[in-house]
Amino acid sequence: MxxxxxxxxxxxxxxxxxxxxxxxxxxxxxxxxxxxxxxxxxxxxxxxxxxxxxxxxxxxxxxxxxxxxxxxxxxxxxxxxxxxxxxxxxxxxxxxxxxxxxxxxxxxxxxxxxxxxxxxxxxxxxxxxxxxxxxxxxxxxxxxxxxxxxxxxxxxxxxxxxxxxxxxxxxxxxxxxxxxxxxxxxxxxxxxxxxxxxxxxxxxxLDKVSLAEFLVREKGVSHEKALQLAYISEGNVQQALSLLSDDPGGGYFQLFVQWLRFCFGARVLDLLQLVEEDLSKLGRENQKSFLLYAIQMMRDVVLFKEGAKTLVHLPEAEMSFVEKFSPLYETAKLEACVSIFEKTSYYVERNANPKILFLDVSLQLVLLFKH
Missing domain, CATH: 3.40.50.300 (P-loop containing nucleotide triphosphate hydrolases)
Structure with a gap:
């Protein structure tokens, strides 16, 4: 070495x-x-x-x-x-x-x-x-x-x-x-x-830029996907490689935004369909990766809202989402959202039924952002 x-x-x-x-x-x-x-x-x-x-x-x-x-x-x-x-x-x-x-x-x-x-x-x-x-x-x-x-x-x-x-x-x-x-x-x-x-x-x-460059150079990952993997794994090479192995395809941004949009609009029928057709079919490892991504995104929203914009390094689409979303809710609710995602990840680790779990989480988010 x-x-x-x-x-x-x-x-x-x-x-x-x-x-x-x-x-x-x-x-x-x-x-x-x-x-x-x-x-x-x-x-x-x-x-x-x-x-x-x-x-x-x-x-x-x-x-x-x-x-x-x-x-x-x-x-x-x-x-x-x-x-x-x-x-x-x-x-x-x-x-x-x-x-x-x-x-x-x-x-x-x-x-x-x-x-x-x-x-x-x-x-x-x-x-x-x-x-x-x-x-x-x-x-x-x-x-x-x-x-x-x-x-x-x-x-x-x-x-x-x-x-x-x-x-x-x-x-x-x-x-x-x-x-x-x-x-x-x-x-x-x-x-x-x-x-x-x-x-x-x-x-x-490890800084995320160096990790992303490694994934592009050594693993043949697209630049956008490499940045997302580095972002989700928080600079952990082992975790990035595990995520790459579990999900060699596309990213989670569109699914995450759609999920939040249905939760914030209390669109229960749409949520039922999303849980049934998308979230529950990701597979356990991809569900964990998706929730890690959700946790990171919501933490960056909190950082942006609290004035720590220089600490948020995201691709253009994700940064635009953070900028638009951060003024909508108070910090306490955003932090509660992070906590919900963390608990959900814990239950995914323990093989909870994904349909029941993600529907329950979705309803928790509906209640959280309606009050």
């Missing part, structure tokens, strides 16, 4: 490269970023750059022996730890390394649900168990095989729970030339004792 392969995040890339150039590589670093932001591929690209035998100005060379092994995730001095679904108490991350390698190479922006789907997880809970902690200590006590640094990349250390205390001494006083890169999505769920022993690398959500 090279920095050039990672979508956007130019400031973070520059910071990481400079730490190597200036010989300021901290032995324990915490990459904190939301799901789909690129924290994990950034950590891998950083480790590859550190151990590259022919470093370039702004990236690893990609062709030396070390880089070739990093590209296949088979370097003997690169170790991974991650949540897994243990069948036996002696299971460790290494038990699932082949599945991990395939999952990461297929999609380095993977989330926990994607990872779960590649395993026979059943109803088991994901965690990083005590056997894994002992295995990490054992692996890192050995000398490096061929690289200047041994590197451990731990994805989602928030799944360590109290077992993480076993690693504290190793993180604080690691063997020479040993690098810990922890990649987390939720700092609040991490042990404070781990946070205090690491240097923070903040990774922001």
């Amino acid at each position: 090279q920095f050039k392969d990672i979508i956007g995040q130019e400031k973070v890339k520059a910071h990481l490269i400079n730490t190597v150039k200036e010989n300021r590589v901290s032995h324990a670093q915490l990459f904190l970023g939301p799901e789909g932001s690129g924290s994990l591929p950034l950590a891998v690209a950083y480790a590859q750059y550190i151990n590259c035998e022919n470093k370039q100005e702004n990236d690893s060379c990609g062709s030396c022996s070390s880089c070739r092994k990093y590209a296949k995730i088979i370097h003997p001095d690169l170790h991974f730890s991650y949540p897994f679904f243990a069948s036996h108490k002696e299971d460790t991350a290494s038990t699932f390394i082949d599945q991990w390698r395939n999952s990461f190479l297929r999609n380095p922006y993977l989330n926990l649900e994607t990872w779960r789907s590649s395993l026979d997880a059943g109803n088991k809970q994901a965690n990083i168990n005590i056997a894994e902690c002992h295995h990490i200590i054992q692996k890192l006590s050995l000398k490096a095989f061929e690289a200047p640094y041994k590197v451990l990349i731990m994805w989602l250390p928030e799944f360590l729970d109290k077992e993480g205390n076993t690693l504290l001494k190793l993180i604080e006083e690691p063997p020479e030339k040993t690098l810990f890169l922890l990649v987390t999505q939720n700092q609040d769920q991490l042990l404070n004792t781990i946070i205090s022993r690491t240097q923070l690398v903040k990774v922001n959500a």
